[in-house]
Amino acid sequence: MSARHHVQPAATTPDDDADLARWDDDGAPPAQPPSSPAAWLRVGAELGDRLVALSGRQDLLVTCRPGTRSGAPAAYFPGLAEIEFDSGLFAPLQPHEVHPRIVGDEERYPAAWGVFVHEAAHAAHSVWVEPGGADPRVVEAALLLEESRAEGAHLIRRPMDRKYLRTSARTLVMPDISNPRVQGIEQAAGVAALILGRRDAGILDAGETKAVAGLCEQVLGADLLATLTGIWTAAHRCADHDATTMLAHGQSWCDALDSAAPALPVPEDLTDLLSGAVAVVADIMAANDAGDLAARAAADNAIAARSRAQAQERAQQAGQRRKAAxxxxxxxxxxxxxxxxxxxxxxxxxxxxxxxxxxxxxxxxxxxxxxxxxxxAYRERTEERTTSPTPPGRLNMRQALARDAQRAAGAVPTAEPFTHTRRRSSATxxxxxxxxxxxxxxxxxxxxxxxxxxxxxxxxxxxxxxxxxxxxxxxxxxxxxxxxxxxxxxxxxxxxxxxxxxxxxxxxxxxxxxxxxxxxxxxxxxxxxxxxxxxxxxxxxxxxxxxxxxxxxxxxxxxxxxxxxxxxxxxxxxxxxxxxxxxxxxxxxxxxxxxxxxx
Missing domain, CATH: 3.40.50.410 (von Willebrand factor, type A domain)
Structure with missing residues (x-):
């Protein structure tokens, strides 16, 4: 499963200089100095402006700089009400080329924007807080389930962001699966939660995830996979503030793996198998996204062509009217x-x-x-009939009796017994x-x-x-x-x-x-x-x-x-x-x- 979660506790060492020294001296060429952190401050501020619409919150701060404290490309810190964003996600664009405040500029960096949308989903929906003394393994499982739950909840609010979430999953989440933090059955279960969970949340299509679904069924078994599917599906229905239920789902996840693990053989090359299946999913997604992009481009071109034709037709009509005049x-x-x-x-x-x-x-x-x-050319006069509870008008006895019955029953009278006919002459x-x-x-x-x-x-x-x-x-x-x-x-x-x-x-x-x-x-x-x-x-x-x-x-x-x-x-x-x-x-x-x- 993914090496890092995107919901982080409050950072304890926010020293920016230490971030630049995080590279190990392993004999590789020294890292090139990144873009000036000050140059990315504006980008972070503009991301913060757009975050209001994405998350519905106005109390969040976005910091964009080379590298992050958490080591993930981006992370949300609930305790600090902050989202940190690695400027490297915008590569090869430079700070002066990135303008998130302009709506539509995100089309130039869809992967980076997809990560930002993912963090906005966490900021809007990952608001439950684990109680003190909770089992770290259970919390870890609950955070794993939270990945697809938050995206699914965001998708309900903003379905137009689906393409960005797909790009983020394909370019960042899936490649990160090749660097697992756990091994064995838990690794396969984590991949299922990240990929198949997004399928059930509506981010990915069922046809795109068949390779991962088939491999996970072989490794985990049909029964265990069905149990895990039920757990993350139930988590998708969990309320944003319900920490108790989310931890209960995390506990169910751990219990299901613990009870089934001893009886399941683990392939020696499981990581390679999972990486290969995920790569197949990514390739299919890329092809589908390219097809959708081409279809949208064709539709946009058709609309543009139709607009040009209409404009040309209007110009011709205007010219025709001028000539006729x-x-x-x-x-x-x-x-x-x-x-x-x-x-x-x-x-x-x-x-x-x-x-x-x-x-x-x-x-x-x-x-x-x-x-x-x-x-x-003669036209008959038009007649307009209206009803009212009081005169003038012609009395309708049936409606009058109905009104008396309503009044006798203690109900508010609604019958209108008087009918008035208004006749108007029609213009010739x-x-x-x-x-x-x-x-x-x-x-x-x-x-x-x-x-x-x-x-x-x-x-x-x-x-x-x-x-x-x-x-x-x-x-x-x-x-x-x-x-x-x-x-x-x-x-x-x-x-x-x-x-x-x-x-x-x-x-x-x-x-x-x-x-x-x-x-x-x-x-x-x-x-x-x-x-x-x-x-x-x-x-x-x-x-x-x-x-x-x-x-x-x-x-x-x-x-x-x-x-x-x-x-x-x-x-x-x-x-x-x-x-x-x-x-x-x-x-x-x-x-x-x-x-x-x-x-």
């Missing part, structure tokens, strides 16, 4: 001219040919559509309708009906409420605003012609989206695209990106076509119109369905 500003200009994709005035002629007064049929259609939209959502009209040469037959439809929808939407808005953009390679996103419908119908070449639907969608807030929930939103969709692959891909973005935001997207040879834009609801004159009715129906979806 610039496009909308240039398209919906006060001059009423045609603009290029970059916002400059287009050199080609404006497709707008003039305006005309709406016909009586168009005015009647706008009125009918307005009534249909208001009916679609406004309407947003954007219309994008393809004015390339193949769309000349749709100019008249679509111009009429744009005016009808704009007029009807304005009549539904002051917050409803529509806008129409004619696009080929350039963009022209036929109607602008204002609260007031135009008095006249804007006429246009379709003689352009190429297509720029993507920028038209961006301008309508920004001008009408088609991506923002809370309104009935509809985008109508009148086109035969005979685009190049690049033009189609850009348009489909904008369509999918609006669809994902809850905006209905409708594509109107006039010929059977028209292509379908992915992400849109395709509506074929063999007669251009039916375009206003089709748009009206789609707008009605869109506003109904906001309920």
């Amino acid at each position: 610039a496009t909308a500003k240039s398209v919906f200009n006060q001059r009423g001219g045609t603009v290029t994709p970059d916002g400059a005035p287009a050199p080609s002629e404006n497709p707008v040919t003039g305006t005309r007064r709406p016909t009586a049929a168009e005015q009647s259609a706008a009125a009918r559509l307005s009534r249909a939209l208001r009916a679609a 959502p406004p309407l947003r309708v954007g219309i994008a009209v393809d004015v390339s040469g193949s769309m000349s037959a749709a100019c008249g009906p679509v111009a009429s439809a744009a005016w009808i929808v704009a007029r009807a939407a304005a009549l539904t409420g002051p917050d409803s808005r529509t806008a129409t953009i004619a696009y080929d390679m350039h963009l022209t605003a036929l109607t602008r996103p204002t609260h007031r419908a135009p008095d006249r119908v804007t006429m246009f012609e379709a003689e352009g070449g190429s297509h720029n639907l993507a920028d038209a969608i961006d301008a309508l989206d920004h001008g009408l807030d088609l991506s923002r929930p809370g309104t009935g939103r509809l985008l109508v695209i009148v086109t035969d969709a005979r685009y190049t692959g690049y033009e189609t891909a850009r348009a489909v990106t904008g369509i999918k973005r609006l669809s994902a935001a809850g905006c209905a997207v409708l594509q109107l076509t006039l010929t059977k040879e028209s292509l379908h834009l992915p992400g849109t609801t395709l509506l074929h119109l063999p007669r251009p004159s039916s375009a206003p009715a089709a748009i009206a129906k789609a707008a009605t369905d869109a506003i109904r979806k906001t309920r």
